[in-house]
Amino acid sequence: MAAFIARRLLLLPLVAFGVTLLIFALLQFLSPAERAGLFVTDPRQLSQIGSIIRKYGLDKPVHVQYWNWLKQLARGDLGWSQTARMPTAQAIASFFPATFELTFYMFVPIILIGIWLGTQAAVHKDRFVDHFSRFFAISLRGLPSFVWGLIVLMAFYGWLGWFPPGRLSLDAEFFVKSAQFHTYTRLMTVDALLNAQWWIFLDALRHIAGPALTLVLVEMALLVRITRSSMLEVLRQDYVRTARAKGLDEPVVIRRHARRNALIPVITLSSLLFVGLLGGVVLAETIFNFPGIGKWGAEAAVQLDIPGVTGFAMFIAFVTVLGNLAADVLYATVDPRIRLQ
Amino acid sequence: MSTPQATLTRTLPARALGSAIVAFVVLALVSATSPALRARVLSHPVDVAALLLLVAVIAVIWTLPSDFTKRMKRNPLSVTGFTIIALFLTVAALAPLLASPKPGTRDPYLIPHEGFMPDPRPPYPGHPLGTTGNQYDLYYGIVWGTRTAFRVAVIVVAISMAIGLILGSVAGFYGGRLDEVIMRVTDIFLAFPGLVLAVVVTAVLGKGLDKVMIAIALVGWPLYARLLRGDILSVKQRDFVEAARAMGAGDLRIVFRHVIPNAIYPFMVVAAFDMGVVVLVAAALSFLGLGAEVGYADWGQLINMSRSWILGVPGKPFIYWYTVVFPGTVIFLFVLGWNLLGDAFRDILDPRLRGST
Numbered sequence: 068m069a070a071f072i073a074r075r076l077l078l079l080p081l082v083a084f085g086v087t088l089l090i091f092a093l094l095q096f097l098s099p100a101e102r103a104g105l106f107v108t109d110p111r112q113l114s115q116i117g118s119i120i121r122k123y124g125l126d127k128p129v130h131v132q133y134w135n136w137l138k139q140l141a142r143g144d145l146g147w148s149q150t151a152r153m154p155t156a157q158a159i160a161s162f163f164p165a166t167f168e169l170t171f172y173m174f175v176p177i178i179l180i181g182i183w184l185g186t187q188a189a190v191h192k193d194r195f196v197d198h199f200s201r202f203f204a205i206s207l208r209g210l211p212s213f214v215w216g217l218i219v220l221m222a223f224y225g226w227l228g229w230f231p232p233g234r235l236s237l238d239a240e241f242f243v244k245s246a247q248f249h250t251y252t253r254l255m256t257v258d259a260l261l262n263a264q265w266w267i268f269l270d271a272l273r274h275i276a277g278p279a280l281t282l283v284l285v286e287m288a289l290l291v292r293i294t295r296s297s298m299l300e301v302l303r304q305d306y307v308r309t310a311r312a313k314g315l316d317e318p319v320v321i322r323r324h325a326r327r328n329a330l331i332p333v334i335t336l337s338s339l340l341f342v343g344l345l346g347g348v349v350l351a352e353t354i355f356n357f358p359g360i361g362k363w364g365a366e367a368a369v370q371l372d373i374p375g376v377t378g379f380a381m382f383i384a385f386v387t388v389l390g391n392l393a394a395d396v397l398y399a400t401v402d403p404r405i406r407l408q
Numbered sequence: 409m410s411t412p413q414a415t416l417t418r419t420l421p422a423r424a425l426g427s428a429i430v431a432f433v434v435l436a437l438v439s440a441t442s443p444a445l446r447a448r449v450l451s452h453p454v455d456v457a458a459l460l461l462l463v464a465v466i467a468v469i470w471t472l473p474s475d476f477t478k479r480m481k482r483n484p485l486s487v488t489g490f491t492i493i494a495l496f497l498t499v500a501a502l503a504p505l506l507a508s509p510k511p512g513t514r515d516p517y518l519i520p521h522e523g524f525m526p527d528p529r530p531p532y533p534g535h536p537l538g539t540t541g542n543q544y545d546l547y548y549g550i551v552w553g554t555r556t557a558f559r560v561a562v563i564v565v566a567i568s569m570a571i572g573l574i575l576g577s578v579a580g581f582y583g584g585r586l587d588e589v590i591m592r593v594t595d596i597f598l599a600f601p602g603l604v605l606a607v608v609v610t611a612v613l614g615k616g617l618d619k620v621m622i623a624i625a626l627v628g629w630p631l632y633a634r635l636l637r638g639d640i641l642s643v644k645q646r647d648f649v650e651a652a653r654a655m656g657a658g659d660l661r662i663v664f665r666h667v668i669p670n671a672i673y674p675f676m677v678v679a680a681f682d683m684g685v686v687v688l689v690a691a692a693l694s695f696l697g698l699g700a701e702v703g704y705a706d707w708g709q710l711i712n713m714s715r716s717w718i719l720g721v722p723g724k725p726f727i728y729w730y731t732v733v734f735p736g737t738v739i740f741l742f743v744l745g746w747n748l749l750g751d752a753f754r755d756i757l758d759p760r761l762r763g764s765t
Binding site: 078081082085086088089090093094096097205206208209210211212213214217218220221222224225226342343345346347349350353354364365367368369371373376377379380383384387388 | 485592593595596597599600601602603604605607608609610611612613684688691692695696697698711714715718719720725726729732733735736739740741742743744745747748
């Protein structure tokens, strides 16, 4: 097991190195003056772009430039983000907690409801639940999340007024910024609970519900399908028949014998789901004006804030790779056959 | 007739196809009597010819007595997917007839707009689906957007397939260090969620539909490369490849004549799904404001334009519903159609997966 994790960990720096290489290659499409923006940490320096190009050697050979850029990245210096009006590294640190919180509140319902629905569909094959879940999965696969998000916004904010855009209401935000409220984790719901402020907790949840609803339905469809087919496969196995033959209750057979084994492919899928969510938040946060990393990344791209958008992309890639690694380790933990390969 | 045979021939009744053709001919004849319509048809001979060719191709495919079409016709979902895509193809071919550009227009893909009144207007004569912000006509945008969607999908899928085909077959066939390098490169591309990488590439290359296509192709190829590599690895060890080599066939001949044809089916299945995904990602980029120029007929852009009107006015939250519902439905149907076709291809072409969903 240790050897398996070690091997995966060794691959991690290789991918990280490749990601920097890819981003650097993309940056070569820009002129030196545009790239000089990566080294500007203060808007006042913009008038001296020529001297910045010379100072940082942006007219030097490519490999020298790449080495210098890597050294800069290693120091945590990602340049000045015009859209965030702060250094890119600081922008990532300040926007990511909101996105992390949002992703958590999307991930948990998707996994719980998706697995439940998929299991029900397989157990009651060709009954109403099954037909419903298949119709649901097929029709939702084509639904563009940004169209669905706009409809959610129209119905749940414009009409019902339940799920407002943003991260907090005005009065809640005022309270959070006051001295009465201590910030511990930057995750709004957790902080609200630690401060024992129930109304802030509910307010934060109300703001999360809109973007979460946007992605939960769309991303859940795949999980339901995979759980269903995996479960059907397992229910045909001999050990399930044995379990039934020795007189176990059907719910025990389903929960303890069938579903546990059916969930193995679902773990692989969950890392894919995580990647899907990280891409999806770009759209969901933009629609709901949720101040997370996705909305900032999209804004940076539209306003040609190159340091911002490259920093955003590298960070997301880093998180994605970590997520995949976690899924691999989890996979090897539940299924000993994997470790032997 | 034995039971299995009866199941195999339980296809859509031939009568339905026959009556559809008759209805089509009657409709064509009736419309030919209207001078306005006749003038429209005569002024766009190429597009009409394209449609007729399309109808002929679809009819031939549909009536082929192969196992493929039989299985296709047996599954109502496959028939639905096939019909949806056929309808979209028809709209794309007939775009100039369905929504004629104003005489003397520089580029028919630019949506015409009357005046600059900012508020959208609900459907009214001359604008069957209403107008979105700045009076851009929704119907025109959707009809010509169909052409845009097909162009983007075909070009992007072709590029990513070509790159995937070359790198995947090289990696799979030669293996060793070259394989290791190519696979690590795909690892790097797959380290990004597709949309995020596409956003960065368009941000660096600049806005515009061509840049969007490059960005999505760049995101898409690793999937094809990995798929083909895996298939080639399994096909390579079969006896018939060994036999070909014993006959003295060269590497290129083995790859193109023996290995790729035997590994290509999953490739086609993924391509069908990808047609829908590509349009979805392109629309998402346009929605974010990274796509085509303002006023270009593109579904994602229509959704983008509707964003400012989504909340309606106080007391009437759904007053501008048409600005998002019409283009949204069209994207949804397009993606759904390709998904259903992809499902059909997978069930038919890959017998191992048959009946798994």
